[in-house]
Amino acid sequence: MKRALRVDWPACHARGVCHELLPEVVDLDEWGYPIVGGEVTPELLGLAREAVRMCPRLALRIVET
Amino acid sequence: MNSSPIAVCEDPDVHAGPALFSGLDSGPSLAAHREQYGDVPRISLADLTAAIDRTGLRGRGGAAFPFAIKLRAAADGSRRPVVVINLSEGEPASSKDSALARTRPHLVLDGAVATARALGAHAVHVVLPGDRPLTVAAMDAAIAERHDRRMRLVRHVASPRFVAGQARAVLELMAGRPNLPVTAWTPEAVAGHRSRPTLLSNAETWAHVGRLLHTGPPAGLGTDDEPGTTLLTLRLPGARVAVREVQYGASLRSVLPAKDDAAVLLGGFHGTWTTARAARRLKVSVPGFRESGLALGAGLVLAVDDCPVAWTQRIVAYLAGQSARRCGPCLNGLPALAAAVSAIDDGTGTARVEQLAGLVERRGACAHPDGTVRLVRSLLTAYPDEIDRHGAGHCSWTRQATVVRRLRSVAS
Ligand code: SF4
Numbered sequence: 001m002k003r004a005l006r007v008d009w010p011a012c013h014a015r016g017v018c019h020e021l022l023p024e025v026v027d028l029d030e031w032g033y034p035i036v037g038g039e040v041t042p043e044l045l046g047l048a049r050e051a052v053r054m055c056p057r058l059a060l061r062i063v064e065t
Numbered sequence: 066m067n068s069s070p071i072a073v074c075e076d077p078d079v080h081a082g083p084a085l086f087s088g089l090d091s092g093p094s095l096a097a098h099r100e101q102y103g104d105v106p107r108i109s110l111a112d113l114t115a116a117i118d119r120t121g122l123r124g125r126g127g128a129a130f131p132f133a134i135k136l137r138a139a140a141d142g143s144r145r146p147v148v149v150i151n152l153s154e155g156e157p158a159s160s161k162d163s164a165l166a167r168t169r170p171h172l173v174l175d176g177a178v179a180t181a182r183a184l185g186a187h188a189v190h191v192v193l194p195g196d197r198p199l200t201v202a203a204m205d206a207a208i209a210e211r212h213d214r215r216m217r218l219v220r221h222v223a224s225p226r227f228v229a230g231q232a233r234a235v236l237e238l239m240a241g242r243p244n245l246p247v248t249a250w251t252p253e254a255v256a257g258h259r260s261r262p263t264l265l266s267n268a269e270t271w272a273h274v275g276r277l278l279h280t281g282p283p284a285g286l287g288t289d290d291e292p293g294t295t296l297l298t299l300r301l302p303g304a305r306v307a308v309r310e311v312q313y314g315a316s317l318r319s320v321l322p323a324k325d326d327a328a329v330l331l332g333g334f335h336g337t338w339t340t341a342r343a344a345r346r347l348k349v350s351v352p353g354f355r356e357s358g359l360a361l362g363a364g365l366v367l368a369v370d371d372c373p374v375a376w377t378q379r380i381v382a383y384l385a386g387q388s389a390r391r392c393g394p395c396l397n398g399l400p401a402l403a404a405a406v407s408a409i410d411d412g413t414g415t416a417r418v419e420q421l422a423g424l425v426e427r428r429g430a431c432a433h434p435d436g437t438v439r440l441v442r443s444l445l446t447a448y449p450d451e452i453d454r455h456g457a458g459h460c461s462w463t464r465q466a467t468v469v470r471r472l473r474s475v476a477s
């Protein structure tokens with residue numbers, strides 16, 4: 001089982017907290033919205049959970065792929 | 066906001082066809098329908114599932130999703146399922162749902178009602194298109210003819226917007242919220258209306274279910290892999306809009322004009338461009354189209370005798386305006402993509418188009434960005450030379466128009 005971050009797009013307002021916390025997985029596009037790439041590996045899981053908690057719009061979830 | 070480059074047609078020419086469109090001459094009334102088919106079929110869930118499995122029925126709303134998977138998911142839930150007929154087709158150029166509503170409404174309703182009974186549902190929700198008054202009136206008249214106290218028919222009217230017919234947007238409408246897409250964390254067949262398993266399909270899909278339950282599998286129609294028929298909306302230069310029922314495996318040649326310089330848009334505004342020459346070699350088939358990189362989508366066949374680059378520019382500008390403006394990549398990316406597609410005429414090339422296509426794809430609550438990207442990419446694939454020609458200030462169809470546009474942009 002692999003994990004990935006998924007964005008609730010209507011909720012996300014491009015503050016970029018997720019990118020600051022997890023640059024390994026989250027890049028930002030030219031408008032400041034997250035580009036989620038790649039797997040949330042077990043090593044990154046703690047930071048990914050932190051990003052989910054810290055997102056000001058509660059727009060992130062960790063999903064199993 | 067850019068209006069649709071193609072006006073909605075609710076009054077297409079409809080011919081008799083081998084299955085759904087059989088018996089058209091007796092009209093759309095309930096009496097005529099019962100005369101042709103008899104009462105609503107009673108069928109157990111097990112028999113219904115087996116019948117669906119045998120025909121491999123796929124949804125006809127555009128995604129061609131196997132109906133059996135949705136049916137099983139809805140049946141497996143612990144709560145009472147909800148059944149939805151989605152008539153709010155967003156594709157302005159498609160007329161098949163309107164054609165069904167106006168000629169075969171009771172076949173559509175029977176398919177959904179029989180399925181709802183098999184699933185133990187108490188209501189069938191009918192979602193009508195806000196921008197198609199004749200379609201709404203036809204379904205309302207059909208609903209008014211039916212009296213079944215154990216199966217409520219609940220009507221809703223969707224907003225006149227391209228993405229209003231998207232599944233999650235329809236569920237929002239049914240819940241009394243704005244008729245806009247939201248993020249789907251679970252498939253609606255698992256948790257949809259009021260978190261109940263929700264079996265939502267478009268009118269044509271339900272009509273095929275109705276026909277299957279009334280008359281059995283479509284013997285002798287279609288191919289072994291894809292039995293039966295499908296509806297196509299034909300929009301050809303100089304001809305009245307038509308909806309035709311064709312067998313899977315039939316050649317597109319029979320419905321297309323012979324002119325080789327016609328450009329053909331298949332599927333819908335979320336569909337794919339191809340040349341008339343390539344289209345004439347195609348057979349009507351979901352996997353067959355896919356193998357050719359094309360999409361049968363909502364069943365549109367639009368042939369135009371003017372420039373596909375200019376058409377795409379107009380359609381993408383319209384689609385950008387139809388973004389529900391909720392998801393950042395879509396609300397920023399589609400207008401930028403529209404501008405980049407227009408800028409092909411200024412000789413800026415397609416690098417920015419490709420970059421934006423990559424940026425908006427799969428980054429929204431609904432498939433609107435993906436569908437828009439599919440259309441744009443198909444233009445790049447089908448007409449690379451024409452795009453170069455536009456970049457150099459020419460157009461094979463309307464040399465003058467490009468020159469005029471350039472003069473105008475120099476002047477402004
Ligand atoms: S932190 Fe949340 S709101 Fe901000 S960009 Fe990331 S997902 Fe969007």
Ligand code: SF4
Nearest residue numbers: 389391392395429431
């Ligand atoms: S992807 Fe675009 S059209 Fe779809 S919900 Fe988001 S903003 Fe609206």
